[in-house]
Amino acid sequence: MSDADTRLVSMLDSIPYARFLGIKAELAGDEMTAVLPFAQHIVGNPMLPAIHGGVLGAFMEMTALAQLSVAAPMKRQPRTIDVSIEYLRSGRPLTTYARASIKKLGRRIANVHVEAWQETRSAPIATLRGLFLVAPSED
């Protein structure tokens, strides 16, 4: 396992809330895909049924944090400053995927964009733009 792989696995394993949602991640080179398997307890609207919007937001925020852990070793876990989420389609009872793109990783601030999709990557169900306070290790 690469260093980035080790950091990713240990991050997701150590966060109780990531386990509560059932979030996993796969790394291919430097490209990470986060995976949220469907489970009954993530449903928000039982009529449609649809995944809770808050869960999709939480999943995308966790994807951004995971991508930051892959990008560089950090002295401590990044802190979320703000997020802005757009909901495009309702989350169906299917596996959800997300990929994050770090627009800038500075000495203190990181800007990250995330997209979540289900069956079709080109038809995302939600997007997130977030700012994070980071502390990259200086080595």
Next chain:
Amino acid sequence: MSDHEQTKLIATAMNEGSPQAKALGFTTLEIGDAVALLKVPYRPEIIGDPETGVIAGGVVTTLLDHASGQAVHAAMATWTSIATLDLRIDYMRAAEPGLDVMARAHCYKLTRSVAFVRAVAYDRDPEDPVATGQATFMLDSSAGKKAGANLKPSRAPRTKTGAVDQ
């Protein structure tokens, strides 16, 4: 049945009937006049930073979304389906480990198709927030959609060009 009683029933249905709200243990402490006050109890499963025991930002996101939705229902005279269009959250500080988190949401504007909501999450004092949120909701979001609509296979993407149907 008064409007307030009906709103309380909607809040209970949204907490008990929504598996995610139930899994997180959401309860509605107050509801009425376009305002909803909800609580999520602190527990180890929802920790986001294992070093400090602070709850995950995502839990606050879900609480703010849920509280905002209930505030929209509390602002409407009759029930209609709603869906979050967008949600923006500023995280001011970490919630204190061990404390329950509250969210107070206010639907300050309703138009025919959109509702606007502001919300604050806090642990001890609403004047010292953990996070603030701003959300918009679409009203009558499942117009024409029947229960179980999401269980059917998805439609093929609509063609955007001027294809002529034969």
